[in-house]
Structure formats: C-alpha cells, structure tokens
Amino acid sequence: MADLLVVGTGLIGTSVGLALRGQSDVVLSDLSAADLAVAVERGAGRAWDGEEAFAHCLVAASPSAVVSVVRRLADRSGTFSHVASVQRAVQDDLAGSGVDLARVCGSHPMAGKEQSGPTAASASLFAGRPWVLCPSGQTSPGALAAVRDLALACGAEPVELTAEQHDAAVARVSHLPQVAASAVAAVLAAQGEELALAGPGLQDTTRIAASDPALWVEVLRQNAAAVAPLVRELSRELAIAADALDRADPAAVEDLLRRGNAGRRLVPRKRGEHDRDFVVVPVAVPDSPGQLAGVLASAAQAGINVEDVRVEHLPGRPTGVIELLVHLSAQAQARTALAAAGWDVVGG
Amino acid sequence: MADLLVVGTGLIGTSVGLALRGQSDVVLSDLSAADLAVAVERGAGRAWDGEEAFAHCLVAASPSAVVSVVRRLADRSGTFSHVASVQRAVQDDLAGSGVDLARVCGSHPMAGKEQSGPTAASASLFAGRPWVLCPSGQTSPGALAAVRDLALACGAEPVELTAEQHDAAVARVSHLPQVAASAVAAVLAAQGEELALAGPGLQDTTRIAASDPALWVEVLRQNAAAVAPLVRELSRELAIAADALDRADPAAVEDLLRRGNAGRRLVPRKRGEHDRDFVVVPVAVPDSPGQLAGVLASAAQAGINVEDVRVEHLPGRPTGVIELLVHLSAQAQARTALAAAGWDVVGG
Numbered sequence: 011m012a013d014l015l016v017v018g019t020g021l022i023g024t025s026v027g028l029a030l031r032g033q034s035d036v037v038l039s040d041l042s043a044a045d046l047a048v049a050v051e052r053g054a055g056r057a058w059d060g061e062e063a064f065a066h067c068l069v070a071a072s073p074s075a076v077v078s079v080v081r082r083l084a085d086r087s088g089t090f091s092h093v094a095s096v097q098r099a100v101q102d103d104l105a106g107s108g109v110d111l112a113r114v115c116g117s118h119p120m121a122g123k124e125q126s127g128p129t130a131a132s133a134s135l136f137a138g139r140p141w142v143l144c145p146s147g148q149t150s151p152g153a154l155a156a157v158r159d160l161a162l163a164c165g166a167e168p169v170e171l172t173a174e175q176h177d178a179a180v181a182r183v184s185h186l187p188q189v190a191a192s193a194v195a196a197v198l199a200a201q202g203e204e205l206a207l208a209g210p211g212l213q214d215t216t217r218i219a220a221s222d223p224a225l226w227v228e229v230l231r232q233n234a235a236a237v238a239p240l241v242r243e244l245s246r247e248l249a250i251a252a253d254a255l256d257r258a259d260p261a262a263v264e265d266l267l268r269r270g271n272a273g274r275r276l277v278p279r280k281r282g283e284h285d286r287d288f289v290v291v292p293v294a295v296p297d298s299p300g301q302l303a304g305v306l307a308s309a310a311q312a313g314i315n316v317e318d319v320r321v322e323h324l325p326g327r328p329t330g331v332i333e334l335l336v337h338l339s340a341q342a343q344a345r346t347a348l349a350a351a352g353w354d355v356v357g358g
Numbered sequence: 359m360a361d362l363l364v365v366g367t368g369l370i371g372t373s374v375g376l377a378l379r380g381q382s383d384v385v386l387s388d389l390s391a392a393d394l395a396v397a398v399e400r401g402a403g404r405a406w407d408g409e410e411a412f413a414h415c416l417v418a419a420s421p422s423a424v425v426s427v428v429r430r431l432a433d434r435s436g437t438f439s440h441v442a443s444v445q446r447a448v449q450d451d452l453a454g455s456g457v458d459l460a461r462v463c464g465s466h467p468m469a470g471k472e473q474s475g476p477t478a479a480s481a482s483l484f485a486g487r488p489w490v491l492c493p494s495g496q497t498s499p500g501a502l503a504a505v506r507d508l509a510l511a512c513g514a515e516p517v518e519l520t521a522e523q524h525d526a527a528v529a530r531v532s533h534l535p536q537v538a539a540s541a542v543a544a545v546l547a548a549q550g551e552e553l554a555l556a557g558p559g560l561q562d563t564t565r566i567a568a569s570d571p572a573l574w575v576e577v578l579r580q581n582a583a584a585v586a587p588l589v590r591e592l593s594r595e596l597a598i599a600a601d602a603l604d605r606a607d608p609a610a611v612e613d614l615l616r617r618g619n620a621g622r623r624l625v626p627r628k629r630g631e632h633d634r635d636f637v638v639v640p641v642a643v644p645d646s647p648g649q650l651a652g653v654l655a656s657a658a659q660a661g662i663n664v665e666d667v668r669v670e671h672l673p674g675r676p677t678g679v680i681e682l683l684v685h686l687s688a689q690a691q692a693r694t695a696l697a698a699a700g701w702d703v704v705g706g
Contacts, residue, residue, distance in 0.1 A: 187542060195620070198621040251589050
C-alpha cells in the first residue's frame with residue numbers, strides 16, 4: 011500500500027511528489043499520459059497501476075473533478091484532500107454527493123507561479139508558504155491530520171480556516187488584485203498608445219494581467235459572492251478620486267494616497283524585499299560569462315555576506331550592473347574590498 | 359566658467375553630477391547645506407560660489423522653483439532645463455513670466471527609486487532609461503541640444519515629445535497605476551483584516567501604494583486633466599466587472615481578462631524579466647557567507663553563462679535557495695555540472 015496517491019501531475023501535484031521524495035511512497039495518476047510520464051521521469055513518484063491502495067489521496071486536478079475522484083476511489087483510500095483555490099463551492103459539491111464527508115478535508119497551498127505543468131514543478135514550491143486547511147463540520151480529526159502532515163512534509167506552514175474565511179481572504183489577497191491589474195491593463199490597451207516610457211511602477215502593477223483568462227474566469231465565478239463587493243468598492247474609490255481630480259480637491263486625493271499607504275503596510279514583505287538595514291553596492295561589469303562569479307568571489311574572500319544579488323542588463327549595451335545587497339554595517343568594507351580587487355564599483 | 363550648474367542636489371540632481379564625473383565641470387547648489395555637502399562629498403561636483411557663470415543650468419528642484427531660478431540666473435547661464443514630472447504646467451508658468459523662452463527646454467528623465475535624497479543617488483540611475491525632451495514652440499535649437507547632450511552624457515536615451523504628449527504618456531504609465539495601486543491598498547485597509555496569505559500578486563500590485571502622498575498629490579493636481587479620464591474609465595471597467603460577477607456572466611469577465619492580457623503585452627519588459635528561452639536552475643544552500651560565490655564559481659568553471667540570479671531566503675529556516683537563470687540550451691549541462699561539483703540542485 012502506498013502512502014499517497016496524487017491525482018493530477020500538474021505544477022502542484024508534481025511539486026508535492028518532488029517535495030516528498032525520500033519521505034513517502036507516492037503514486038501518481040493523470041488523464042494525460044505525457045504529463046504523468048514527465049512527473050515520473052522527474053522523480054515525483056511511481057505511476058499508479060489503477061489497483062494499489064493508499065493511505066491518503068490528494069486531488070490536485072480541476073475542482074470540478076473532486077467529487078468524482080472521491081466517489082471512485084472511496085474503496086482504495088483512507089482519507090482525501092484537494093487543493094481548490096475556492097473552497098466553499100467544492101464543499102457544497104461534496105455535501106450534495108453522498109460521499110463520506112468525514113474522510114475529506116479541503117486544503118489550498120498558497121504557492122504557484124506563472125508557468126504551469128509538471129516541467130515547472132519544484133520540490134521547494136511550498137517551502138515557507140502558507141497551506142490553508144479547510145475542514146468542514148463533518149471532517150474527521152484523522153482526515154485533517156493527514157493533510158496537515160502532508161503540508162508539513164512539503165515544508166509549508168499549515169493554517170486552519172473555515173471555507174468562508176479562506177474564500178474571503180483569497181478574494182482580498184488574490185482575486186481583487188487580479189481584477190484590478192486586468193482592468194488597468196485593459197484601460198491602457200483601449201488607449202491604443204505606446205507605453206515605451208513605462209518603468210517598474212506600471213510593470214509591477216500589471217504583471218498578473220498576463221494570467222490565463224480561462225483559469226481565472228472559473229475562479230472568479232466560484233468566488234463571485236466574495237469578490238464582487240470588493241471590486242465594486244474599488245470602482246467607487248476610483249470614481250471619487252476622478253471627481254476629486256476634476257474639481258481640484260487635493261485633500262480628497264491625499265486622503266486616498268494616505269489610506270493606500272496604510273493598506274500597503276498590511277501587506278507582508280515579499281521574499282527578496284529587504285528592510286532598511288540593507289544597502290545596494292552596484293558594480294559595473296562587461297556582459298560576459300564569469301563576471302558575476304568573480305565579483306562574488308571577491309566579496310566572499312573579503313568576508314562580506316551578500317544577502318541578495320541582482321543583475322541589471324542595460325538594453326543594447328555591452329555592459330551590465332551587478333547589484334549586491336549587503337548589510338549597512340558592511341557597506342564601506344564591501345566597496346573598499348571590491349575596488350581593491352579591481353572591480354568598477356559605481357557611484358563611490 | 360563651469361559647464362553645468364545643478365540646482366537641487368536631491369536624488370536626480372546628485373545622480374546627474376555623479377554620472378558626469380570626469381566628463382564635465384559641474385557646480386552644485388541647494389537650499390539645504392546638508393544635502394549640498396553630501397553631494398559634494400560623494401563627488402557630484404563643486405559647491406557653486408554664487409558668482410561663477412556656467413554654460414547650462416539644470417533645475418532639479420521643485421517645479422514651482424523653475425521660473426524664479428531661470429529669472430535669477432539669466433545673466434550667468436547660457437541655457438536652462440528642468441526635470442518636472444508634469445511639463446505643461448511649468449511651460450505655462452514660464453510663458454507668463456517674461457523670461458527668455460528661447461533659452462529654456464523642459465525635460466523629464468524617466469528614472470527614480472523609492473528612496474530620495476543625495477545619499478540614494480547613483481551614477482547609473484539614468485543608464486538605458488528614456489529622458490524625455492519637451493521643447494516649447496519658443497525653445498531654440500541650442501537649448502534643445504544642450505539638454506539632449508546632457509541626457510546622452512548621463513547614459514540615458516533622449517526622446518523628444520511635446521509637453522502634451524509627455525503629460526498624456528506619464529498619465530498612462532505612471533499616474534494611473536499610482537492611483538490604482540493606492541485604491542486597491544485603500545480598499546484592503548478598509549477591510550481591517552490580516553493579509554497573511556498574500557503572495558507576489560498582491561505584493562507587486564500594491565508596491566507603489568507606499569509612495570509619498572505629499573509628492574504625489576502635487577503631481578496628480580498638475581496633471582489632473584490627463585489623469586482624471588483614465589481613472590474614471592478604470593472605475594467604469596470595474597463597475598462593469600462587479601455587475602458581471604453578480605449576475606454570473608462569465609463572458610463579460612473573460613472579456614476583461616483578455617483585454618488585460620492585450621494591455622499587458624504593450625508594457626515593455628522590465629529589466630530583470632526574461633523571455634521563455636531562459637530557465638531557472640534552483641540550488642539549495644546553507645544560509646552562510648560565500649555560498650553564492652561558490653555556486654557561481656562552479657557555474658563559471660563549467661562555462662555556463664548565468665543570465666541572472668536570485669536568492670530566496672526561506673523565513674525562519676537555516677537554508678536558502680539560489681536560483682540561477684540560464685539559457686534553455688545550457689540547462690542540462692548546468693544541472694549536471696553543479697551536481698558534480700557537490701551542490702544540491704533542486705528538483706533534478
């Protein structure tokens with residue numbers, strides 16, 4: 011008997027298999043033989059033979075498949091979970107389906123990327139990320155424990171919420187920003203003008219406007235009750251702002267900007283963003299192999315801990331700038347050591 | 359006689375001085391003796407003695423100061439430019455002031471950062487960025503050439519636009535995204551709920567909501583005529599989306615998402631974003647000095663060109679993941695060479 015069957019070897023399912031490698035005996039299943047083959051080849055688990063039993067089943071396929079999978083595999087699995095990005099709708103489907111609700115616990119790992127499919131999967135996808143557990147009133151302690159253990163084994167941080175709490179939270183942190191980014195980009199598209207002057211502000215604000223419409227229309231449909239009031243409130247804020255601009259009312263505009271500051275402070279810091287104790291040391295280098303390694307080797311030799319590094323390629327130029335992030339206390343030493351090693355430290 | 363007087367040694371003025379070091383004789387002036395001292399100390403130029411003449415004067419101070427500076431220094435400078443983020447208002451101020459308009463050319467370097475002041479200045483701030491030149495109908499060829507030469511000497515790409523074209527363009531690429539990000543964050547602040555589940559989508563969409571309200575209220579006031587219609591159109595799109603969600607009209611929601619895709623395709627790629635020919639090779643490392651240098655040295659020894667690199671620190675864990683971006687054609691070789699050198703290549 012296997013420890014786990016993963017149904018659906020896309021980004022999430024394959025990443026779960028990779029994260030559990032060496033910890034659990036995982037079998038895999040997918041309607042696509044090609045995706046299944048990639049997941050097996052990458053080491054996410056064994057192909058399920060259609061007969062073997064397993065302790066737990068994770069449905070990492072479309073939310074609409076959850077009920078039929080649970081019904082079909084009820085004899086082979088102990089407990090079930092799924093990874094639907096809207097929980098209430100799946101819980102309702104299950105409640106009306108006649109399956110044994112005690113054995114099922116919904117869940118939602120808050121991890122993803124712009125790419126999809128088993129080739130984009132990674133053992134570290136869930137590391138340090140929240141994994142929401144959404145037991146229903148009928149979920150047994152054993153079913154909840156099974157998905158909690160799974161989340162922990164993947165390196166995630168389990169967070170228990172009701173389906174309603176989860177759906178309201180993702181409406182705020184994920185679905186509202188998606189609609190807003192799409193709407194900003196749609197307004198710009200309608201202008202029919204070049205955006206060549208765009209800088210990082212527009213680029214960040216519209217990044218998720220590139221998301222897959224087919225996937226998102228389904229997510230938004232399922233969570234419409236939570237998302238629509240937020241979208242309407244955003245529309246109202248913007249109508250008030252437009253009126254304030256028209257009648258030259260700076261106090262109203264400033265009020266919006268200040269409330270925006272307050273909201274931004276509620277957003278947890280992104281991995282890769284750093285506090286004010288870190289400073290950038292920029293080094294100009296020719297754009298050729300080995301420069302990055304050379305700069306970092308010089309820093310390491312001087313005992314400088316480089317917290318982060320970014321490479322800025324200048325369009326159409328044969329040079330780039332390597333930005334090293336170091337602690338404020340190490341800034342002077344880093345600049346001196348890198349310059350002494352012959353590097354072109356910028357703005358010194 | 360100096361080549362250039364920079365009035366205002368904030369982020370932009372000091373960065374101009376640093377970029378011109380070794381190319382031009384730059385004198386500096388600022389109402390703040392402390393800021394001036396930092397700029398001189400950093401090597402941006404000499405402190406202006408209040409008497410010396412100069413070929414060109416760049417007003418890198420508040421837009422409201424432009425007229426008085428031009429009037430006061432008319433006897434000492436050949437030509438003038440400024441760096442106002444809204445051009446029409448300054449052009450109107452100048453036109454009504456009685457100064458010699460032939461000697462003045464507005465301009466706007468499209469560069470900045472979240473920090474301000476001379477300590478944040480950098481010689482590479484303008485490298486590869488657009489620098490908009492906005493001559494009025496009265497601007498002489500000599501005044502236009504002076505600011506064009508200045509932009510080129512700073513490593514920027516000069517782009518000539520009318521004040522109206524400039525103001526309409528920044529309304530789209532900068533002012534609309536600012537209002538949108540502030541409004542999204544303001545809606546979230548009003549919810550009064552934790553945003554602990556937030557991922558990169560919300561973080562990117564609201565990043566510029568942290569901007570300085572005092573500065574932005576002035577920019578938005580000056581460009582209200584161009585910004586208000588865009589904000590109103592955004593409000594309208596969102597009202598339609600909220601209605602479509604309420605009445606479960608997936609076609610209308612999908613239409614918005616698809617137009618968002620189209621708009622996003624118009625946004626130029628950010629420095630540090632890469633096309634689909636590049637893939638990530640993740641390497642798990644202990645979070646201690648020298649790991650980054652070691653991984654990159656191994657890549658360099660194997661002849662792998664690392665296009666970009668990112669360090670992911672996992673909160674509360676003693677390890678991190680270094681993500682190397684390499685060309686698709688080098689992926690297999692990079693994974694093999696790094697594993698052979700003893701590194702923990704993830705998901706292999």
